[in-house]
Amino acid sequence: MLDAAEELFGHYGLEAVSLNQVRKHAGSRHASVIQYHFGTKRDLVRAVFERRAPRINKRRNELLDRVDRTGDSEELRRLLSALIKPLVEEGAASEKGRNYVLFVDSMRRSPDVGFATIMDAHHMSGLHRIVERIEQIRSDLPKREVRLRFRLIQSWIIESAADWERRRTRGEEPSGPEYETYVNMVTRMCVAAIAIEAQ
Secondary structure (H helix, E strand, O other), X not given: OHHHHHHHXXXXXXXXXXXXXXXXXXXXXXXXXXXXXXXXXXXXXXXXXXXXXXXXXXXXXXXXXXXXXXXXXXHHHHHHHHXXXXXXXXXXXXXXXXXXXXXXXXXXXXXOOXXXXXXXXXXXXXXXXXXXXXXHHOOOOOHHHHHXXXXXXXXXXXXXXXXXXXXHHOOOOOOOOOHHHHHHHHHHHHHHHHHOOOO
């Protein structure tokens, strides 16, 4: 059921897919199977998100632990790479991972889901660590501005990763380890967005 929901929501958007379509795509003949196991559509979306979120969060925290130990001058770049890399790695790992990246982008764009409340779930400790560190690095800016910049780059990262996955699916982008080049490019752009002076 979760695979079917992830695939359909990722490819067509949350609003365009009904629970009945998810049920049929999963091969179930029981009309109320989703409501029985998950409750509402929002609950199903949360279950799809939370299935992979712990692994992504764990990887993000592993990368952050390395930043904690290095203390080098490229701390901002390493922090933002830790933000970007786990999601892109998930997409590069398999077809199902690719569907998850597309699903997260659909979830982000949905006005009905409450993306911010789902993203603030307990599986997001790595994100919170990154925000706190960026606030320390950019202590010259008001926290509100730092958090706004972070939200903007976070949305752009998700949208960009989903676009990259769609292009890879169509054969317009290479598969495999080339994702490192992509991660480095996106990281540099995000560093610029955080490092730019206040107006």
